[in-house]
Amino acid sequence: MDFLRPASWEEALAAKAEHPTAVPIAGGTDVMVEINFDHRRPEHLMDLGRITDLTEWEVGEDTVRLGASVPYSRIMEHLRAELPGLALASHTVASPQIRNRGGVGGNLGTASPAGDAHPALLAAGCEVEVESVRGRRMIPIDDFYVGVKRNAMEPDELIRAVHLPKADGPQQFSKVGTRNAMVIAVCAFGIALHPADRTVRTGIGSAAPTPVRATAAEEFLTAALDEAGLWESRGALPDSLVRQFGQLAAGACNPIDDVRGTAAYRRHAVGVMARRTLGWTWKTYRSGNHVTEGGAQCA
Numbered sequence: 001m002d003f004l005r006p007a008s009w010e011e012a013l014a015a016k017a018e019h020p021t022a023v024p025i026a027g028g029t030d031v032m033v034e035i036n037f038d039h040r041r042p043e044h045l046m047d048l049g050r051i052t053d054l055t056e057w058e059v060g061e062d063t064v065r066l067g068a069s070v071p072y073s074r075i076m077e078h079l080r081a082e083l084p085g086l087a088l089a090s091h092t093v094a095s096p097q098i099r100n101r102g103g104v105g106g107n108l109g110t111a112s113p114a115g116d117a118h119p120a121l122l123a124a125g126c127e128v129e130v131e132s133v134r135g136r137r138m139i140p141i142d143d144f145y146v147g148v149k150r151n152a153m154e155p156d157e158l159i160r161a162v163h164l165p166k167a168d169g170p171q172q173f174s175k176v177g178t179r180n181a182m183v184i185a186v187c188a189f190g191i192a193l194h195p196a197d198r199t200v201r202t203g204i205g206s207a208a209p210t211p212v213r214a215t216a217a218e219e220f221l222t223a224a225l226d227e228a229g230l231w232e233s234r235g236a237l238p239d240s241l242v243r244q245f246g247q248l249a250a251g252a253c254n255p256i257d258d259v260r261g262t263a264a265y266r267r268h269a270v271g272v273m274a275r276r277t278l279g280w281t282w283k284t285y286r287s288g289n290h291v292t293e294g295g296a297q298c299a
Contacts, residue, residue: 020155026069027101068105085120085171118211119190122203126164145210169193170284172277186261189273207253217248249274
């Protein structure tokens with residue numbers, strides 16, 4: 001195995017163009033596990049740790065440009081107001097050591113449906129900035145996941161950053177796992193209210209071959225909120241509306257039975273999480289706040 005260590009972004013793109021099968025690592029929290037267990041043996045490993053641009057972020061008027069290697073711990077500490085859903089998801093990632101090393105670029109690169117960042121990224125409605133020596137392009141998150149652990153990137157492309165809208169309403173994240181640390185999600189659910197355009201977005205993890213949105217649940221809730229004038233009144237949500245939202249969210253799943261949980265349990269759990277996170281976000285919206293207090297990993 002050859003080890004590549006570019007000193008700049010330009011060097012990294014050139015190396016990736018020369019060796020398209022080279023596997024990039026930054027935190028290494030996913031790739032090194034596969035290598036240590038001999039599940040993967042790439043010919044070239046590319047360390048991006050010396051490229052400081054990947055660990056930086058920029059808060060604009062409407063969006064946040066988040067470098068692919070910004071550690072989860074920094075998202076939790078510095079971007080909780082701008083990216084509350086992703087900050088809550090970051091709290092559930094593995095252990096403090098891994099949160100200090102791992103970033104969203106790794107989750108996106110591996111495209112595992114169990115990645116903790118995916119539901120929050122889908123709910124926020126972000127774009128992924130990828131680049132090669134041929135140029136840069138932006139991939140909407142809805143088009144990024146194309147199959148089991150496969151994404152829409154070309155072999156010579158690298159992830160440089162993620163562009164997320166700044167939250168204009170409350171966001172939430174919930175995850176089912178066997179314990180509160182160092183655990184792969186049995187399933188996960190993210191939700192974001194977008195009062196500016198009166199829409200709702202969701203994200204589901206570990207309950208389908210790829211991370212997915214519950215689009216039918218989103219459309220139902222968006223229409224129900226408009227019809228009842230709830231965006232303006234901030235009134236209580238009817239129980240029937242919350243139940244229907246949960247049922248539609250569960251219907252968006254296409255899970256499997258595995259050692260972490262059965263397909264039936266995953267569908268049930270997603271429905272429960274959908275109801276709970278909707279309740280939490282709506283409570284925050286009614287209070288007039290955008291930043292959610294709390295959030296949960298369900299054990």
